Amino acid sequence: MSTINGNVSFWYDEIGLPAPRPALPGDLEVDVAIVGAGYTGLWTAYYLKKADPSLDIAILESHFAGFGASGRNGGWLANSITGGRSGYEKSHGRELTGRFQELLNEAIDEVIAVAAAEGIDADILKGGELLVARNPAQLHRLGALARDEARWPEGDAKLLTAEQTRERINVAGTLGGMHIPHCARIQPAKLVQGLAAAVERLGVRIYEQSPVTEILGAGAGSNAPGAPRPRALAVTGRGQVAATHVLRATEGFTANIKGLHREWLPMNSSMIVTAPLEAGFWAEVGWEGRETLEDLAHTYIYAQRTADDRVAIGGRGVPYRFGSRTDTNGETQPETIVALERILKDMFPAAADAGIERAWAGVLGVPRDWKATVGHDPKTGLGFAGGYVGTGVTATNLAGRTLADLVLGANTERVVMPWVNRTVRRWEVEPLRWIAVQGMYAAYHRADAQEAAGRATTSPVALAADFVSGR
Numbered sequence: 220m221s222t223i224n225g226n227v228s229f230w231y232d233e234i235g236l237p238a239p240r241p242a243l244p245g246d247l248e249v250d251v252a253i254v255g256a257g258y259t260g261l262w263t264a265y266y267l268k269k270a271d272p273s274l275d276i277a278i279l280e281s282h283f284a285g286f287g288a289s290g291r292n293g294g295w296l297a298n299s300i301t302g303g304r305s306g307y308e309k310s311h312g313r314e315l316t317g318r319f320q321e322l323l324n325e326a327i328d329e330v331i332a333v334a335a336a337e338g339i340d341a342d343i344l345k346g347g348e349l350l351v352a353r354n355p356a357q358l359h360r361l362g363a364l365a366r367d368e369a370r371w372p373e374g375d376a377k378l379l380t381a382e383q384t385r386e387r388i389n390v391a392g393t394l395g396g397m398h399i400p401h402c403a404r405i406q407p408a409k410l411v412q413g414l415a416a417a418v419e420r421l422g423v424r425i426y427e428q429s430p431v432t433e434i435l436g437a438g439a440g441s442n443a444p445g446a447p448r449p450r451a452l453a454v455t456g457r458g459q460v461a462a463t464h465v466l467r468a469t470e471g472f473t474a475n476i477k478g479l480h481r482e483w484l485p486m487n488s489s490m491i492v493t494a495p496l497e498a499g500f501w502a503e504v505g506w507e508g509r510e511t512l513e514d515l516a517h518t519y520i521y522a523q524r525t526a527d528d529r530v531a532i533g534g535r536g537v538p539y540r541f542g543s544r545t546d547t548n549g550e551t552q553p554e555t556i557v558a559l560e561r562i563l564k565d566m567f568p569a570a571a572d573a574g575i576e577r578a579w580a581g582v583l584g585v586p587r588d589w590k591a592t593v594g595h596d597p598k599t600g601l602g603f604a605g606g607y608v609g610t611g612v613t614a615t616n617l618a619g620r621t622l623a624d625l626v627l628g629a630n631t632e633r634v635v636m637p638w639v640n641r642t643v644r645r646w647e648v649e650p651l652r653w654i655a656v657q658g659m660y661a662a663y664h665r666a667d668a669q670e671a672a673g674r675a676t677t678s679p680v681a682l683a684a685d686f687v688s689g690r
């Protein structure tokens with residue numbers, strides 16, 4: 220079987236690419252302009268319009284709604300805090316960080332509830348998340364993780380023996396595991412397409428094929444000499460959108476906007492999916508609970524059992540393109556397909572003969588400190604949310620609600636969460652940026668190889684890479 224590579228993602232093979240929407244017809248005046256129609260932009264529009272139906276909202280999208288990571292991801296609706304809890308514990312304290320964790324747990328149920336209320340069938344199934352340790356060093360890290368999780372009962376993580384782990388999903392070489400009950404599996408493109416339709420029903424306009432080249436804040440300079448600009452602006456080749464608030468939701472593509480080149484590094488993640496697997500495979504592997512699955516390698520993989528009984532598995536592949544270039548249509552490198560297939564078949568020997576039907580890649584946004592931010596400045600009218608690294612499917616919902624609160628000046632507990640209005644330093648200039656990411660992933664691959672060969676504890680090579688990369 221030859222593998223089809225690119226064409227956005229497998230998830231669109233199931234539902235078809237959406238019918239095109241109109242492009243921006245020319246200059247426009249609105250209350251709120253949102254740049255980017257992925258989960259972040261759509262959730263923000265959804266909650267703004269629900270809170271104040273009189274708001275005139277336009278979303279500007281460079282390709283089509285759901286073109287980015289939101290239509291390509293692994294479908295983990297998980298409760299992760301991007302970049303972890305410990306940094307926030309140091310900066311904001313135990314109590315607020317614990318509450319932040321609870322808000323992310325609750326956001327999973329919020330997504331499930333909105334999907335039900337809006338009639339979005341996104342194959343959602345809440346089976347939790349299963350982490351597996353497959354060598355002694357990974358088991359050692361699992362122990363450290365379990366000790367840390369014990370300090371955060373809000374996460375509800377449960378350490379499992381090898382046998383208990385295999386009872387859930389029979390992954391070859393499992394030495395131990397952890398189950399976190401909050402995660403739900405989803406079909407990502409179904410969710411993003413359903414959300415786009417839901418915001419349109421509320422009266423939000425989505426303009427496609429309308430890339431924004433520059434975003435300018437109110438008061439920051441002017442076209443007319445001496446006069447401050449009265450409103451924020453989103454500039455496109457098709458016209459300018461003037462708005463009281465311009466909200467950037469462009470995640471891994473942010474480097475393409477003028478002045479934002481070094482803000483978030485565009486990191487690639489790639490996936491493959493098998494053909495539907497036979498009953499014999501599932502009898503051997505189990506996976507009845509449809510948990511999402513992850514290993515504890517430094518170059519970790521993430522996987523799900525799809526609604527039609529395939530295994531979809533992803534990993535970083537070739538992580539970064541020189542000069543922050545982003546892909547267009549989702550093609551991944553052939554060597555990444557080979558590497559992911561090798562891992563899949565190593566984890567599941569019963570899949571030895573399984574065909575790999577599809578492969579694709581997407582891009583995610585990595586801030587210099589690996590933590591997401593929701594930001595808004597009422598003086599300039601500019602806002603943004605993103606930098607979720609690989610954990611945005613749930614976080615985008617909480618970010619969208621938070622950004623809506625900030626725009627509306629609502630005094631909710633969300634606006635005091637530790638990720639709001641952070642200042643993060645920018646990435647280094649090239650070629651340093653490229654060298655740093657290549658070096659980091661080379662180190663992780665080396666550390667994984669040492670650990671697979673039997674090292675008992677985490678390789679110092681990986682610890683050094685964590686330190687240098689700021690992870």
Ligand SMILES: Cc1cc2nc3c(=O)[nH]c(=O)nc-3n(C[C@H](O)[C@H](O)[C@H](O)COP(=O)(O)OP(=O)(O)OC[C@H]3O[C@@H](n4cnc5c(N)ncnc54)[C@H](O)[C@@H]3O)c2cc1C
Nearest residue numbers: 255257258259281287288289292293295431581610611612
């Ligand atoms: C392969 C892969 C697997 C992943 N798996 C998971 C997972 O299982 N769980 C998880 O939590 N996270 C996962 N992620 C991350 C998650 O998908 C993202 O964090 C999330 O989708 C981000 O949503 P977003 O709306 O901020 O960005 P995006 O979905 O990328 O949306 C940004 C949108 O902005 C548009 N745009 C960009 N630039 C411009 C511009 N200049 N003008 C106008 N429009 C513009 C883009 O076309 C795009 O539609 C994965 C990511 C990838 C790539």
